[in-house]
Amino acid sequence: AQKVTQAQTEISVVEKEDVTLDCVYETRDTTYYLFWYKQPPSGELVFLIRRNSFDEQNEISGRYSWNFQKSTSSFNFTITASQVVDSAVYFCALGGGSQGNLIFGKGTKLSVKP
Amino acid sequence: NAGVTQTPKFRVLKTGQSMTLLCAQDMNHEYMYWYRQDPGMGLRLIHYSVGEGTTAKGEVPDGYNVSRLKKQNFLLGLESAAPSQTSVYFCASSFPRLGTYEQYFGPGTRLTVT
Numbered sequence: 001a002q003k004v005t006q007a008q009t010e011i012s013v014v015e016k017e018d019v020t021l022d023c024v025y026e027t028r029d030t031t032y033y034l035f036w037y038k039q040p041p042s043g044e045l046v047f048l049i050r051r052n053s054f055d056e057q058n059e060i061s062g063r064y065s066w067n068f069q070k071s072t073s074s075f076n077f078t079i080t081a082s083q084v085v086d087s088a089v090y091f092c093a094l095g096g097g098s099q100g101n102l103i104f105g106k107g108t109k110l111s112v113k114p
Numbered sequence: 115n116a117g118v119t120q121t122p123k124f125r126v127l128k129t130g131q132s133m134t135l136l137c138a139q140d141m142n143h144e145y146m147y148w149y150r151q152d153p154g155m156g157l158r159l160i161h162y163s164v165g166e167g168t169t170a171k172g173e174v175p176d177g178y179n180v181s182r183l184k185k186q187n188f189l190l191g192l193e194s195a196a197p198s199q200t201s202v203y204f205c206a207s208s209f210p211r212l213g214t215y216e217q218y219f220g221p222g223t224r225l226t227v228t
Contacts, residue, residue: 004156032215033216035215035216043202043221044219044221045219045222047216050215052214091156091157095217096215099170100164100208100215101162101172101217102215104149104157104158106154
């Protein structure tokens with residue numbers, strides 16, 4: 001069975017702190033994709049990144065970086081020098097299988113205080 | 115391109131009433147999905163469709179029906195609404211031939227059943 005676990009329900013940091021959001025996944029598929037989405041208070045889902053199972057290179061995009069480790073089935077997300085605008089719920093998701101749908105974690109609510 | 119649109123954005127129903135949520139996409143995507151989002155639960159798959167005229171059950175299908183009469187539209191019906199169906203509903207579409215499982219989400223419909 002496929003499963004995504006985001007153990008951190010809520011995280012609160014002060015602006016400019018670095019913060020890492022954890023994501024652990026389970027799958028028996030050899031080919032799969034991992035995603036991170038941001039859901040700001042306005043409610044829409046904003047796509048952040050997609051990673052396929054064959055590409056373990058870490059990725060950096062501005063203040064955002066992602067660490068994919070197949071050995072530990074983890075796909076962690078780090079925000080460097082957090083800002084108030086980063087306050088949102090962040091979802092990790094796993095894609096694979098014939099249905100084509102995504103399996104979502106329960107989300108981590110990040111609050112960045114000024 | 116409008117992408118994925120959902121109608122309505124908000125709705126309040128009384129227990130026992132029926133309604134239909136409309137999802138439309140203009141990207142010629144084959145696969146379409148309905149998810150529900152509840153606090154602390156992430157997104158869960160209700161029903162999905164892999165092509166015009168075909169539908170299938172997801173993780174939480176009870177109390178819902180769907181139809182995909184046209185490729186661009188995916189309708190979600192509640193025949194007799196219950197308070198447990200109070201949720202935010204997201205529609206998504208994808209183009210599986212790309213093999214990336216990337217999904218494009220609509221803005222969501224917030225439904226309250228009293």
